[in-house]
Amino acid sequence: MSGPFQQFPLGGGTTADLYLLRYDQDGGLRSPLAEREIKDRLAGVGDVFLFSHGWNNIFAQALDRYRDFVGGFIAQRQQFAIAVPPDYRPLLIGVIWPSTSFLMPWEAGPRIAADPEPDGAEARQVEEMLGLVTGSLGAEVDPEFVELVDGRSVIDSDAALRAAEIVLGALRAEPDPDDGSSPPTAKEFLTVWAALDGGGAAAAPADPDDFGVARGASPGLLVAGGGGFDPRNLLRAATVWKMKARAGGVGSNGVGPLVAHILRESGVRLHLVGHSFGAKVLLSALASAAPSRPARSMLLLQAAVNRWCFAADVAGTGRPGGYHSVPDLVDRPLLTTFSAFDDPLTKVFHLAMRGSQLGEPGVAAIGDPELYGALGGFGPAGVEGISARRLAAVPGRERYDLGGASRVIAVDGGVEIDGKPAIAGHGEVSNPATWWAMHALVRPD
Structure with missing residues (x-):
């Protein structure tokens, strides 16, 4: 589809336009007119926000996730009078890619030889x-x-x-x-x-x-x-x-060329926001783009990728993680959330993604997430010296320090804020704590 799908009022008579780009399972672009219009508009905007949903391909639900996050982010800026760059003219892009139309497997826990639910x-x-x-x-x-x-x-x-x-x-x-x-x-x-x-x-x-x-x-x-x-x-x-494989392909083959174009052909500040397997879409996109300059920021929300993905040496094997170069392709420290309340990523992901234990130095027993655990379940591993762990900041009262040497900041969403977890489940990623993390990456100071 061409033209913005929706406009969000920013105050003062200005708006932010949301475009949706649909990709097929191999990363083929199915919205060429919308992409062309996005490219034509780059000269007139200051910031581009590129979002990718995770385990969900129903158009309406993916759109609702983008609307929720953008609407909450805008309202929080107004609530706390958060500063923006003087040339802040945002353009929003939501990726629509075919993952699946139901919950992530094990979202409600494994079914153990049970009869189907009454509603089918x-x-x-x-x-x-x-x-x-x-x-x-x-x-x-x-x-x-x-x-x-x-x-x-x-x-x-x-x-x-x-x-x-x-x-x-x-x-x-x-x-x-x-x-x-x-x-x-x-x-x-x-x-x-x-x-x-x-x-x-x-x-x-x-x-x-x-x-x-x-x-x-x-x-x-x-x-x-x-x-x-x-x-x-x-x-x-x-x-x-x-x-997981499809997310990587969509990122490399589909979204990656757009990221490369934005960073090569414009001077906009590019902000990447991915949830679940959508984090893999954007990690693959940035890694494959070989950009001529870094993206401005990256926020990964409960990422369904291996926790060693940024490591120079995965668990002493001598192999680098698949995205070990990505933190250096981002201007500001990469923020990635994890939460003990994310059941799929803390209880099941490492089982489903377990590889062969043969010839793997130091591989733990099955059920131990040390090697195969999810980034969104346990935080990053193998990034000592370039990373920091931080409890989710309380909106309006606490700040993230982005000025140090850390290239990766792991945000613990399992901490309670106002009596409830900052991130209470795998899909609970549009809330004041995550909007506040995004503001930390966008604000000029």
């Missing part, structure tokens, strides 16, 4: 996940996989091993781009699967020395009270893999 919400989600996963399978294995898992709430270990082999081969065959770790073998993934199912391990299909109870887990909790696997948790893990 879970059944619809499982059907969508099945479609997403099988869309990446070759014709030679698709029928076999569907017969193994379709409509089932429990399968035996031999069937689970074969299903895992098929999905890993299609969606998790390459090293993880965030931390460089090798993918798990099918047997290793069965240990993860058992943990996702409820903390225990099911009967091994082969050598018990290769597959046993997850260390630190509760061996008494087994799927459906017996030795089987819930295929819905395989679909959930596979959907996470697919969406």
Whole structure:
């Protein structure tokens, strides 16, 4: 669509225009007229805010998230009379990319061999996940996989091993781009699967020395009270893999060229704001853009990327994190939130993203998020000397110090402000604490 989708009043008769850019699953631009108008307007604006949503592709809901954040940000500036640059003429861009139309898997916790919810919400989600996963399978294995898992709430270990082999081969065959770790073998993934199912391990299909109870887990909790696997948790893990990869592709192939153009062809201050997998979209965009000058700021809200992504040396492996260069591509310190109240990112992400434990120095037991934990769940790792941790600042009363040597500031959203957590869940990212963090990055002082 061409033209701004909405205008937000800023006071004094001025407005901020919001444009929406839609991308397909490979990063192909589907809004060329809107992008052309954005580029034509760059000479007349001072600040560009580029937003990317996370686990949500329903247009109306993505738009609501942008409206909520922008509206709250503007109201808070007026509430506290926050200073803006003298040439503050903002233009807003919201990315619309196809992630999924339901909640992030495990948003409400794993379903352990349970019947679908009475309203059919879970059944619809499982059907969508099945479609997403099988869309990446070759014709030679698709029928076999569907017969193994379709409509089932429990399968035996031999069937689970074969299903895992098929999905890993299609969606998790390459090293993880965030931390460089090798993918798990099918047997290793069965240990993860058992943990996702409820903390225990099911009967091994082969050598018990290769597959046993997850260390630190509760061996008494087994799927459906017996030795089987819930295929819905395989679909959930596979959907996470697919969406994580898609976010990277949308960022590199789609949003990256726009970021490169903005930073090469204009002098505007570019502010990047990403939530969940939307953080990966914007990290990939900036990393791939090879900009001629840095973006002004980056705010990552409950980022669903590996916590070692900024490290020069991931857990002593000698590998750099996939986004280790990004903090140097941003003028102001990169702010990234994390919260103990984000259940998907503190309880499940590290299980779904666990790689192979073979040949990995210092890899912790399954269930330990040290290597595979999410940035939005536990904060960054491997950035000692260039990072700082800070409790979420109280709006109107506390300030973030952006003048030090830290290139990454991890904002703890688990702290209470006015009697409730600053960030109370994975999707609770449009609130006074996050608006205040954004103001810290935008204000001229």
